[in-house]
Structure formats: C-alpha cells, structure tokens
Amino acid sequence: MIVPLLEIAVPYVAFAIFLIGVIYRAINWAKSPVPLKIPTTCGQQYTLPFIRRTIYDRFDSPYTKWETIGRMFFEVFFFRSLFRNTRYYYTRHEHRDTRFLWFFAILFHWSFLLVLISHLRFFLEPVPGWLEFYMEVSGLKGAFVPEIYIPGITAFVGLLCLFGRRLFLGKERTISLPSDYLALILLISVIATGLLMRYIIKVPIEPVKELAIGLVTFHPVATDVHPLFLLHLLLACTALAYFPFSKLMHAAGVLFSPTRNMPNDNRARTHVNPWNPPYKGITWQEYYEMYKDQLDEIAEEGYKVRPEV
Amino acid sequence: MEEHPEVLKIEQKFPSWRDMLKPVTEKDFKPGFYHYPILEKDAQALGIPYRDWDPLDKDWKLPPDWKETFLNKFKELLDKYRSLKVFMDICVRCGACADKCHYYVGTGDPKNMPVARAETLRSIYRRYFTKIGQIFGEWAGARELTEDVIKELYYYFYQCSLCRRCSAFCPYGIDTAEIVWRGRELLNSIGVSHRFSFISIAASARTGNHLGLLPGGVAGALQSVAEDVYDITGIEIEVPVNKKGAEILFVSPSADFFATPHWYVCMGYLMLFHELGLDYTWSTYASEGGNFGTFQSYELAQKLNHKIYEEAERLGVKWILGGECGHMWRDKHQFMATMNPPPKTLEDPVNPITGTYFENAAETKMVHIAEFVADLIKHKKIKLDPSRNDHWKVTFHDSCNTARGMGLFEEPRYVIKNVCNYFYEMPEHTIREKTYCCGSGGGLLTEEVMELRMRGGMPRAMALKHVHKRFGVNFLCTICAIDKAAFPHLLEFWKLPVEVGGMMELVGNALIMKDEDQERTTDLRGNPLPGRGEE
Numbered sequence: 001m002i003v004p005l006l007e008i009a010v011p012y013v014a015f016a017i018f019l020i021g022v023i024y025r026a027i028n029w030a031k032s033p034v035p036l037k038i039p040t041t042c043g044q045q046y047t048l049p050f051i052r053r054t055i056y057d058r059f060d061s062p063y064t065k066w067e068t069i070g071r072m073f074f075e076v077f078f079f080r081s082l083f084r085n086t087r088y089y090y091t092r093h094e095h096r097d098t099r100f101l102w103f104f105a106i107l108f109h110w111s112f113l114l115v116l117i118s119h120l121r122f123f124l125e126p127v128p129g130w131l132e133f134y135m136e137v138s139g140l141k142g143a144f145v146p147e148i149y150i151p152g153i154t155a156f157v158g159l160l161c162l163f164g165r166r167l168f169l170g171k172e173r174t175i176s177l178p179s180d181y182l183a184l185i186l187l188i189s190v191i192a193t194g195l196l197m198r199y200i201i202k203v204p205i206e207p208v209k210e211l212a213i214g215l216v217t218f219h220p221v222a223t224d225v226h227p228l229f230l231l232h233l234l235l236a237c238t239a240l241a242y243f244p245f246s247k248l249m250h251a252a253g254v255l256f257s258p259t260r261n262m263p264n265d266n267r268a269r270t271h272v273n274p275w276n277p278p279y280k281g282i283t284w285q286e287y288y289e290m291y292k293d294q295l296d297e298i299a300e301e302g303y304k305v306r307p308e309v
Numbered sequence: 310m311e312e313h314p315e316v317l318k319i320e321q322k323f324p325s326w327r328d329m330l331k332p333v334t335e336k337d338f339k340p341g342f343y344h345y346p347i348l349e350k351d352a353q354a355l356g357i358p359y360r361d362w363d364p365l366d367k368d369w370k371l372p373p374d375w376k377e378t379f380l381n382k383f384k385e386l387l388d389k390y391r392s393l394k395v396f397m398d399i400c401v402r403c404g405a406c407a408d409k410c411h412y413y414v415g416t417g418d419p420k421n422m423p424v425a426r427a428e429t430l431r432s433i434y435r436r437y438f439t440k441i442g443q444i445f446g447e448w449a450g451a452r453e454l455t456e457d458v459i460k461e462l463y464y465y466f467y468q469c470s471l472c473r474r475c476s477a478f479c480p481y482g483i484d485t486a487e488i489v490w491r492g493r494e495l496l497n498s499i500g501v502s503h504r505f506s507f508i509s510i511a512a513s514a515r516t517g518n519h520l521g522l523l524p525g526g527v528a529g530a531l532q533s534v535a536e537d538v539y540d541i542t543g544i545e546i547e548v549p550v551n552k553k554g555a556e557i558l559f560v561s562p563s564a565d566f567f568a569t570p571h572w573y574v575c576m577g578y579l580m581l582f583h584e585l586g587l588d589y590t591w592s593t594y595a596s597e598g599g600n601f602g603t604f605q606s607y608e609l610a611q612k613l614n615h616k617i618y619e620e621a622e623r624l625g626v627k628w629i630l631g632g633e634c635g636h637m638w639r640d641k642h643q644f645m646a647t648m649n650p651p652p653k654t655l656e657d658p659v660n661p662i663t664g665t666y667f668e669n670a671a672e673t674k675m676v677h678i679a680e681f682v683a684d685l686i687k688h689k690k691i692k693l694d695p696s697r698n699d700h701w702k703v704t705f706h707d708s709c710n711t712a713r714g715m716g717l718f719e720e721p722r723y724v725i726k727n728v729c730n731y732f733y734e735m736p737e738h739t740i741r742e743k744t745y746c747c748g749s750g751g752g753l754l755t756e757e758v759m760e761l762r763m764r765g766g767m768p769r770a771m772a773l774k775h776v777h778k779r780f781g782v783n784f785l786c787t788i789c790a791i792d793k794a795a796f797p798h799l800l801e802f803w804k805l806p807v808e809v810g811g812m813m814e815l816v817g818n819a820l821i822m823k824d825e826d827q828e829r830t831t832d833l834r835g836n837p838l839p840g841r842g843e844e
Contacts, residue, residue, distance in 0.1 A: 025398070032391040035607065036647055038714075040476045040484065042742035045716030047669050047680060050687050051723065060742065061716040063669075075480070081405075082480045086738050088408040090319065093771040095738035101405060105480075165404075170323035172404045175424050177326050177450040180402055245441050250481055253399030258392045259482035264716055267670040270646040275389060279649060281514055281612040284623050287594050290515075294525035295551070295593065303552040303590070305528050307535035307545055 004222035006230060011215055014237035021244025022252060029256045037271035040259040042084075046268075061264045068263045075260055079105055101165070108158030114138060114151035115191075122212040152198070156191045159184060183248055186239045193232035203229050317764065321417040329425060330432060330452050332461035335365050341760030344467045347502035351511040355609070358500035364463065369456060375499040376454055380437055382498040386491050387438065393491050396483045397434045400424060406475035406485070411745050412468050415764030423475035423485040426465050430492050433458065463501050466492045468761060470751035471604060471636075472709035477742050486751075494606040502605075505755035509601040513613050518563035518597035524551075527593045530566035534575045541576070541833055544824045546583045551624070552590035556661060558621050559589050561632025562599040562790035570810045571793050573833045574633055577817030581682070584691060584822050585662055589630065595620035598637035599790060603644065604752040611648040614640055621674075622652035628674040629655075630681055633811050635789030636750065638677060639714035646673040663688040677711075679720040679788060682816060686727045692821040697832065698729035700839050701784035701808075703815070704776050705734070706769065706796075707744035708789035718742075721788055721812050728819040733780040739772035747787075749795035762795065763802045770803035777805055785809045 043060030044053050059080070062068040074080040079102055087098040118135060121127045139147035163184045166176040197203040207223035214221040225233075243249065255261065263269075288295055298305075343364045352359035362370045372378065387394045406423040408414055413421040420426065428450070435442030435451035442451030452458065471486035496502065512521035522530065531548045538546055549555060559582070565575040582589055595617045602609030621629055631641055655674040658667040665684045667676045685691050705725055711717040718741050726732050739745050748765030776782040785796060785807050796809040818832045830841050 029391060029395050029398075032388055032394045034391045035389060036644055038392065038484065038487065038643055040473055040482055040713050041716035042477050042713070043716060044718045045669065047717075047720065048665065048667075048684055048687070051683070051719045057716075075482075079480055081478055081482065082403075084478055084743075085405050086409075086478075086743070088414050088768070090321075090414075093768070094736070095743075101403060105403075169404075170321070171407045171419075171422065174323045174326070174329060174419050175402045175404055175407070175422060175428070177402065178448050179450060245439075247399065247401045250399040250401050253395050254481045256391065256395045257399075257482040258395075259476055259484045259487075265669070266643050267646070267673040267675060268668065270651070270672045273647050276648065277608060277611070279611060279615045280608070281615055284594055284619060287517065291524050291593075294523055294528075298524060298528050298550055298593070303550055305532045305535065305548040305550055307532060307539045309536065309539050309545060 003230075006234060007211055007222050007225065008215070008220040010234060010237050012220075014241040017241040018243050022249070025244055025249055026252055026256070029253070033274045034258050034262075034271075035273040035275065036258075037262050037266050038258055039262045039264045041264045042081075045264055063263055063265050063268075065263065068261065072255070072261055076254060079109075104158050104161040104165070107154055108162060111151040111155035111158055112187075115149075115155055115194075118149065118151065122209050123216045125209070125213055149198070152191065152195055156188070156195060159188050159191065163188065179246060183242075183246055186235065186242065190232065190235045190239055193228060193235060197226070197228055197232060201226075201228055317767075319415065319417045319764075322419055324419060326450075327447070329419065329428070330447060330450070332455070332457040333420060333464055334457045334460045335367060338364060338460075338464060339760075340757075342468065342758060343464055344755065345504040345757055347500075347504050347507045351504075351507040352500070352502065354511045354514065355507065357497055357502055357507070360500060364460070369460065369501065371456060371459065371499055371501070375459075378499050379454065379459075379495055382495050383434070383437070386494065390487070390491060392484065392487045396427070396488055397431055397438075399481050400427065400431065400483055401481075403480065405478050405480060406483075409475045409478050410469075410485075411472075411474070411748060411768045412470075412761065412765045415748070415767040416468075416761070420461075420465055421468055426469060427483070427485055427488045429458075429462055429465055430488060459496070459499070459501060462492060463496055466496065467503055467753065467758075470709070470746045470748065470753050470765065472746035472750055473713045474709065474743070474746065477713055489751075490604070490606075493604065497605060503752060506601050506604050506752040510605065510609055510613065513597050513601065516596075517592075517594045517616060518566075519599060519601060520563045520567060522563060522566060522596065524593035527563075527566060527591070527596045531575075531579075531591060534566075534572065534579055537572070537833075538576050538579055541829065541831060541835075542580065542822060542825050543827065544580075544583065544822060546579050548579060549590040551592055551594075553624050555588050555590035555624060556627050557587065557589040558595065558617070558624060558626040558629045559591055559632070560595055560598045560617055560629060562634040562637055563597045564599075564790040564794060565632060566596075568790075568794055570797075570808070570814065570834075571790055573814035573817065574793075574811035576833050577811070577813030577815075577820075578632065578678075580817045580820055580822065581691070581813070584820060585685070587661070590624060590626070592620045592624065598631050598634050598641070600637060600640040601752060603636055603640050607648070610640060610644055614645045615649045617645070618649050618652055622654050625654060627656040628658035628670075628676065630676050630678060632678050633788040633790065633813060635708035635710040635791055637710075637790075638717070639710035641673070641675050642715045645675070660684055662690045677715075677717060677720070679717060679724055679812060682813075683720045683723045686724060693728055693816075693819040694821050695728050695730050695819050697818045697829065697838055698815055699731070700832070700836065701729060701815070702731040702733065702780060702782045703729050703784045703786050704732070704773065704782045705740070706747070706785055706787040706792060707740055708787055708792055709744060709746050709750060711788060712742055712744045721786075724812055725786055725815060728815045731780075733776050733782055735772040735776050739768065745769040745772065747789075747792045747795040748799065750789075750791050754791055754794060759798075763799060766795065766799040767803070770799055770805060773800070773807060774803070774805055777807055783807055786812055786815060788812050
C-alpha cells in the first residue's frame with residue numbers, strides 16, 4: 001500500500017504544489033504595480049548620434065524593447081550581472097575580477113538543465129533520435145566505458161563548490177541562513193542518489209521507465225522499483241514541492257525585477273504610475289503671496305539681475 | 310594599510326547567522342555613525358508624527374500603536390511596489406553584493422553588506438507576511454518586530470547612500486536603494502525620521518530650494534556670481550530670473566548659488582549662456598534641481614519636483630535644461646515625469662544653437678547640461694582654448710545617480726576631453742557603472758556621521774590616490790553637487806592634494822568669449838594661468 005502511495009501520489013502532489021505554487025507566487029508579484037521605471041543602467045544611455053554606444057551598452061542600458069529582451073536573455077541564460085563580479089582586496093585596496101561565483105553558478109545551472117533534458121528519455125517511448133544523439137554527445141561516446149554523462153558530474157561538482165563557498169568563506173558564511181543550506185543539501189542529495197544509481201549501485205531501468213511513462217500519460221502503474229530509486233524520487237519531489245516556498249523562486253523572480261526588465265528610455269517615453277497621488281504642496285500663487293515684496297522687486301528690475309561693477 | 314590615518318582601522322567580523330538576526334541597538338551605536346532625529350518644526354511642516362527622542366536613549370518613545378502602524382504601512386508598500394515585494398522574496402544570499410558596498414568596505418561591519426542591510430527588513434517580512442516564516446521563525450530567518458529592531462533599521466538604513474552599486478552586480482537586480490527608500494518611509498510612518506534630510510525637504514517645500522533661499526537670496530546670489538564673472542572676464546552679464554516667455558528654463562541644484570566649488574560651476578553656466586546668447590531664465594520658485602524627497606518617500610519626492618513643471622508652464626518656456634547634480638538626475642530622468650505629468654505647453658527640446666533635437670528627452674523635455682554642451686562642441690558652436698586648463702590634470706568621477714540611474718557616461722567625458730588637455734581615467738573597477746560613491750549621498754551629507762562618510766569614501770579616495778601618484782592628477786571633476794560638497798572633506802581626510810570641481814568650471818575656463826577684450830590671466834578660481842600675464 002505504501003509503495004503505490006510513494007510512487008504515484010507523492011509525485012502528483014509534489015508537481016501540483018510546484019505548479020500551483022509557482023503560478024500563485026508569480027500572480028502575487030504581478031498584482032503589485034510598478035510605480036516607477038527604475039532600470040539599473042550599466043552602460044551608456046541612448047543619446048546624441050555622435051556618442052558611441054557599444055554592443056555592451058545596448059544590452060546593459062537598453063533603449064528599445066528588443067534591447068531589453070536582450071538584456072533579460074543574457075541575464076537569465078548567462079548571468080550577465082554576476083559575470084561583472086569583482087572582489088575587494090584590502091591589502092592593496094584594489095578590485096580584481098572574480099568570476100568563480102559566476103563559474104560555479106553557470107556550471108551548476110546549465111548542467112542541471114542538461115540533466116533534466118536527459119531525463120526525458122524516461123518519459124518518452126520510443127526515445128526520439130535527437131535525444132539519443134544528445135545522450136551520445138553528453139556522454140562523450142567512446143571516451144569512457146561505460147559512458148559517463150558529463151552534465152551529471154558537473155552539476156554535482158558545481159553544487160559542491162557553491163556549498164563550499166558558504167562553508168569556508170567568511171562573508172558568505174555570515175549571510176547564509178539555514179534555508180540556504182537546506183536548498184543546497186536537497187539538490188546535492190537528489191543528484192548524489194542519481195549518480196549513485198547510475199555508476200555504483202546499478203538500478204534496473206525497466207520498472208523506472210514503466211512508472212515514469214505511467215505518470216506522464218496519467219495511467220499510473222505502481223512498479224517494483226529499487227529502493228534507491230524511490231529515495232531519489234522522494235528527494236526530487238521534496239525539492240519540487242519546496243520550490244515555491246523558498247528562495248528557489250529566484251528562477252521566476254528575475255523575470256519580474258524592474259531594475260532589469262525595463263528599458264532606459266525614461267525621458268523619451270513616460271512611465272505611468274497607476275496610483276500616482278495628486279500633488280500636495282505650495283503653488284506659485286501661495287509662494288508669490290509669501291514672498292511678494294522680493295518677487296515684485298525682481299519684476300521691477302525687469303526680471304534681470306545685473307552685476308554691480 | 311600603512312598609509313592610512315591612524316584613526317581608521319577596518320575590522321572585518323563574520324558573526325553567525327543567529328547573531329546576524331540579533332538587532333544592533335543604541336548600546337552599540339557609535340558616534341559618527343548614527344544620525345540625529347527630525348526637528349519639531351520640520352516634522353510639523355511635513356505632517357510627520359513628532360516627539361522628543363534621541364537615538365542614544367533606551368526608550369525611543371514610539372507611539373502606542375507603532376507596531377500596527379508599521380506593519381500596515383509595510384503591507385501597503387508591498388501592494389504598491391512590485392520592486393519591494395519581489396526583492397523581499399528572491400534574494401538567494403549569494404554574496405555578490407557584499408564587498409560592492411563602499412560602507413561595507415570602509416567599516417567592515419557585516420550588517421553593512423547590502424544583503425544584510427536588506428535582511429534587516431526581510432526578516433520582518435518573513436515573520437509577518439510569509440507562512441514559512443510564521444511557522445519556523447528564526448530557522449527560516451524570521452524575527453519579531455521589536456523596538457530594538459526599529460533602532461537597528463534606523464541605524465543601518467541611514468548608513469546607505471542609495472548609490473545602487475550593489476544593484477549593478479546582483480544577478481537579480483535587487484536594488485538596495487529601493488529597499489532602503491521604502492524602509493525609511495516605514496520609519497517615517499512612526500516618526501523615526503532623519504534630521505538632515507527633513508531640514509532640506511521642509512526648506513525646499515516652502516521656498517523652492519534646499520538651502521531655504523528666499524527669492525531675493527537667489528537673485529542676490531546670481532548677482533554675486535555675475536560679479537565674479539566680471540572680475541575674471543571683464544564682461545557684464547545680465548542674468549534673467551523669473552523671465553516669462555524665455556525659451557528655456559534652467560534648473561540647477563541650489564548649492565550652486567552658495568557653496569564652493571559649486572560657485573565656479575555657476576560662473577561657467579552664466580558665461581556659456583551669455584556667450585551663446587541663449588534665451589533662458591532662472592527661476593526662484595523652481596530654484597532647486599535636487600530632490601531630497603527621493604531619499605524619503607514617493608510623496609515627498611513628488612512634492613519637491615512638481616515645482617519645476619509648474620514653473621515651466623507658468624513661464625511658458627519650451628523646454629528645461631538641468632545643471633550638474635547627481636540625485637537630481639535620478640529624479641529628473643527616472644521619476645519626475647511619472648510623478649507629475651509634463652505640462653502640454655512644453656515643446657520638443659531642440660537646441661536653438663545647433664538645431665539638434667534631443668530625442669532621448671522627447672517626453673519629459675529635460676536635457677542634461679552635459680548633453681547640451683557636448684552637442685555644442687560637436688557642432689563647433691563654441692570656441693575653446695583647452696590650454697587654459699593646462700594646470701589641471703583631470704580625472705572624472707562618475708556620480709552614482711547619473712551613472713547607474715541614467716547611463717550618462719560618455720557625454721561628460723566628451724566635454725572634458727575637449728576642454729582640457731590632460732585627462733586620466735581612474736581604475737576600471739571604480740568608474741562608469743562600477744563607480745564608487747563619495748560616501749555622502751542619499752541624505753548622509755551631514756556632520757554627525759563624519760566618520761561613516763570618511764570610511765565610505767575610502768574606496769573612491771584609494772582609486773584617486775592611484776591616479777594621483779601615477780599621473781599627478783590634481784583635479785577631480787564631477788557633475789554632482791553632493792560630490793562637490795563631500796570630496797573636499799574626504800580628500801583632506803585621506804591627505805590627497807587634489808582639487809574638486811565641476812565640468813562647467815572647466816568649460817568656463819576654456820571658453821573663448823567674444824566680448825572679452827583682453828587675454829585672461831587667471832582661471833575662474835583666480836589661480837594664475839601658467840605662461841600668461843604676470844608670473
């Protein structure tokens with residue numbers, strides 16, 4: 001009784017929580033208006049024709065819709081802002097480029113995406129040709145026997161590096177909350193069990209595939225899977241269900257960030273604030289009445305000030 | 310470190326996450342780091358709850374229902390600002406922002422890391438607005454809102470100059486300025502407000518400028534500037550004030566009327582406009598470009614920048630030219646037209662001398678002086694003698710707000726390179742979008758936090774020291790009024806023999822004027838020009 005529950009109910013529930021949670025959070029963000037257009041401009045603004053704007057300026061300080069989309073693209077897929085990272089060295093009072101955080105982050109996120117894609121082979125029957133090809137490439141076919149899928153390894157290494165930062169670097173340790181470690185530990189254990197199944201404790205693949213296809217076609221069948229796989233599945237479901245409640249929502253949040261997703265065309269196209277309050281303050285008339293004498297004196301001089309020489 | 314003044318020791322501390330959740334209170338407040346509270350007259354003028362309190366008191370005499378007021382206001386702001394809501398949720402604490410903050414670099418105080426500064430508020434958000442925070446409490450990084458927490462918020466929200474340097478490095482674009490701006494608004498709702506900002510805001514709301522100059526004072530100041538121009542050039546310049554029907558309304562920060570080295574910049578404006586025969590006017594009602602309201606709340610920012618459009622409409626000008634100022638331009642570029650829709654009477658901003666249409670200012674009709682002058686130089690409409698600036702070896706400090714709130718990098722450089730012969734850039738990681746704050750922006754330009762300002766300005770001072778040693782740089786050019794007020798102190802503290810001045814001062818020096826009958830022998834400051842006149 002317990003096995004079908006774990007194999008079928010848990011994945012469905014976790015996925016439902018993930019989907020509903022993410023949509024709910026996104027709608028919740030979208031419900032708050034954006035009163036001001038506040039892009040962080042990291043490049044030369046669009047300006048006079050003889051002022052040169054490089055390709056970087058176009059994406060770091062976008063003026064058109066397409067440039068803004070470009071900025072978001074580089075931000076989401078290549079972590080543009082993180083690539084700019086520097087470190088301050090007190091001994092020399094200097095900055096140096098430090099891209100290791102960017103590198104670890106890129107290493108993990110891209111590898112993880114590739115790992116997720118390769119998981120499609122469990123859900124598709126027959127496995128399409130492109131996926132076979134993709135598996136051969138990511139496994140560097142012929143280099144190792146048995147094949148070693150590189151993304152799985154690099155995702156694991158990337159996560160360990162990100163974890164190591166929080167453990168061993170002072171600043172990072174100070175700002176890390178338990179939830180930061182929890183997210184990392186969850187992902188590390190998901191990947192660790194995955195790697196374990198593939199390379200050390202070989203798990204029979206047939207029941208896994210049967211289960212996976214049953215789940216995606218909504219004809220779930222409980223199969224007799226290896227306990228290690230069950231652990232892998234449960235951990236993955238936990239991560240999935242935890243996602244909308246945690247900082248993992250950064251994946252969706254970056255799309256909502258007004259400092260990145262708005263063009264720097266403030267003076268050319270006025271942004272409208274939906275709740276803009278009416279002006280409260282003194283008008284010219286009130287000001288005039290307060291300082292009538294002095295203002296009249298300026299008027300008497302013909303609205304001109306001349307140097308006394 | 311050996312060359313630092315003795316007083317400044319930077320101690321980096323790395324407490325545990327639990328210690329980070331404990332509020333820093335009045336017992337730990339250090340002189341030179343905390344701000345004085347709002348004055349009664351300013352609070353009354355602006356409708357902020359007032360009572361007599363001091364940051365070093367144990368009891369801050371918060372109003373009886375302060376907690377409810379604070380949380381209701383928090384809810385209201387979350388519903389009004391997507392930025393706040395998103396930034397409360399998506400931080401992953403990667404630490405990319407940590408050593409980007411000049412206050413963190415200069416103080417080593419872990420709570421000055423931008424992420425930690427935001428966490429002071431985020432922890433309250435988690436406790437009162439998220440389920441996870443309510444259930445798991447401290448383990449989810451949540452904490453109760455107590456009077457001590459309010460003290461901490463006041464202490465750290467006024468150790469941020471809203472420079473947005475951290476935002477440039479954040480992978481999600483989390484903008485600490487946005488969080489701190491909202492945070493200060495929250496504190497204002499329970500009367501925990503800041504003296505210096507509100508003195509200026511109240512003055513500007515009443516008289517039209519932060520200094521509280523009355524109309525006669527503005528006119529008198531302009532007259533004195535014109536007299537100084539006469540002393541240097543022998544030209545009598547008539548300065549139009551409140552003139553109806555002029556083509557352009559000129560607005561600059563009010564410091565240009567009084568302070569040094571702003572004064573020389575003001576001379577530069579008058580000389581240039583006279584030389585061009587520009588049909589423009591100053592205004593006493595809109596005599597302030599800067600906007601300290603942008604350090605406190607949306608409503609106050611709106612209150613202060615409204616006057617410019619109202620005055621433009623009353624005078625019937627076609628468009629508005631703005632002077633050298635930092636946060637003024639964040640306000641004018643990003644906020645002003647949204648807060649107060651531009652009047653219909655304004656026309657397209659077209660340079661009357663060159664005919665250039667400023668397309669990037671098509672709707673708000675406000676053009677930056679650097680754009681205007683760059684355009685003039687490109688079209689060779691003014692004659693320049695850059696050798697008059699040969700006694701200066703110039704470097705340019707990008708002001709935070711024109712850099713990261715506007716993207717104005719090349720125009721001032723274009724102008725500077727055309728008006729002086731010796732120009733050197735500071736190290737790459739301290740200029741343009743990575744520029745460092747002077748340490749005194751965002752309402753921090755006040756005496757009581759002098760140590761904080763000197764520490765916060767350290768990275769900029771070190772970068773300047775580098776070019777001073779390497780190229781002999783002796784002139785720091787900046788286009789921000791707060792920079793010009795802050796840097797002289799900072800450079801004195803860090804023992805750098807470098808003068809501070811504005812772009813328009815250099816332009817004024819180099820400008821060859823038609824009506825001038827004899828060769829100038831001094832620059833605008835009265836320094837003898839090398840190789841000319843009596844040595």
